[in-house]
Amino acid sequence: MNIARLRTFSPLVRRLSTYPMTLHLGIASSTNAGLPSAFIEPVKIAVLGAGAFGTAMAQISARQGHQVSFYSRNASQVEAINESHHNPQFFPEFELLPSIVATDSVQEACDGATLVIVCIPAQATPDFLAEHKDNIPEDAILVITSKGLYLKTKQLLSEPIMAAMGRDQPLTFLSGPSFALELMKNAPSAVVVASRQLYHAVKVQRLLSTVDFRIYSSQDIIGVQLGGALKNPLAIGAGMIEGSGLGINTLAAYVTRSSLELQKLCIAMGGQPHTISGLSGIGDLMLTAFGSLSRNRTCGIRLIQGEKKEDILATTTVEGVPTAEVAVYFAGQCGLDLPIFRTVNDMIQGHVNREDLQNILMNRPLKSEFIKDFTMSCPNCPMSPRIVVQTGAQGVTQLLDRNKQWANAMRTKDPNFFLKLAEQQTPEILWIGCSDSRVPANEILKLPPGEVFVHRNIANQVISTDLNCLSVIEYAVKFLKVKHIIVCGHYGCGGVNAALSQKEFGIVDNWLRSIKDLYIENARKFHDIADSNMKSDLLIEENVARSVYNICHTRILQRAWEQGQEINVHGWCYRLKDGIIRDLNICISSVDQVEAIYRRMMDKKIPEN
């Protein structure tokens, strides 16, 4: 057979022809499954967007032997590609592989595609997908390559993309240090593909990896998106430093401190810290901060030399410009001070001029290099809106997926975590709290599993006939030997407010009877309080005091104290609006303290603030 013909039709031979001879030998081996050089059944791949990166992705897909349908909205470009096998606008010096066929129809491009690789700028991607979703097969894996945060709704790109698709489309993000030109040249490169469902990422990895294009997989779609997007404004800043002639010391310091800001924001938004040290984070930051091919970096140089932002954006895709604005917004939402992002954005917007750049970044209060505790994700972060749990089987899958993500994250922090935990439980705290979903004991105490023994019921009551609660207390005191029993109420408690109201709710009215009694016992005091919130807050605190009182009067506690067991009973109240627990100064360590503390609580006229 003619070798030219073979090249056209056999993916294997086509791949062989680009590699050094030594590598050829292993390729056909049956023991190489999982290697980038393993034989892969060719599939149809749609590449949407015929710019720089689209062209590179089409070529990579074709190198791996796939049939590529290459969409461009520009009919003359489509014609030129199909006639000449060159993209006249991008990398015209490279011949495109014959299995790349261009089309100006999204429907034609996507029909029967296994992967749909989207290579259009971030700000245009959600609307584009919303318009064309009916042409995209429901089981095709979307591979998003755009690196930007979405300005219109100030979100990670995954959010408007999921909204645009309006269904459970397999979704992956491909990111990492990969200049399109270098990919065209076959320069060995490594990237990462992330998906919440690892198997989607692995499928993309298998279908597209070659020995020149090594794809790692990840489940951290937050970290991978943030790294890929946020390195863009940081690269603009690097260009500004370059264009100002500040030198390599400055640039190295800038990139190092930038990576810390990246890490802070990533962690606050629920990404994994190690993702930022990976290809989509530091990898791409280094490439674009130091590499002269970067359009973001070039934009920084041009801005500092006095060119107008609008003029630069008119001819080039510079993702860092809109992304900088969203980055500053995210930082604000998460309560983070990120001076580099802020300054770069101010420079882009023209609020700061070149002469002030050094002063703003260098003349800040001196501090230690690392601030210890930025390891918490932020409850206000824009990535923490409500999670909508689907109905039926989808809901089950969704929840079980979330559980796996959590278990993986715990194992990443400590590989032996579950093994140690499974062996024994030795909590030192018994928590008696309200069933309210917003008051989870471990989270608000920042304690991991295994540290808190928990009993929850509506309005955190301890009632002497409630065998459930008494069993918990007995087990905690007698066998677990807890050191602290905490009764924690919460302001705004629906249970207490229901007891205060005249309305009927059902069986729960019986459960809340003793709170109504508590109110009646102190009715005179409550009548004097005009403000209904204050009334509710005070009753909530008294209800905590009553539960503490009832615990202390059980034989369980009294016997424990008689036997010299050191155990304190506390009364606390949590405020939903600020996440802070108020200590009601109830701390009882022996039976003789009970009455005085309870009296003080019943005489109290105003709640804690």
Ligand SMILES: NC(=O)C1=CN([C@@H]2O[C@H](COP(=O)(O)OP(=O)(O)OC[C@H]3O[C@@H](n4cnc5c(N)ncnc54)[C@H](O)[C@@H]3O)[C@@H](O)[C@H]2O)C=CC1
């Ligand atoms: N160029 C590179 O080296 C790399 C780029 N990326 C990312 O890939 C994305 C695309 O970048 P490039 O291809 O480099 O940009 P580009 O400017 O070279 O090409 C963008 C393409 O998208 C098309 N397009 C724009 N708006 C569209 C719309 N509404 N509908 C249909 N097509 C539309 C344009 O016609 C153009 O063909 C960006 O988010 C970029 O950050 C990622 C890795 C490397």
Ligand SMILES: O=C(CO)COP(=O)(O)O
């Ligand atoms: O993301 C890129 C390479 O990984 C391309 O960067 P620029 O958009 O700055 O050219």
Ligand SMILES: [Zn+2]
């Ligand atoms: Zn409650």
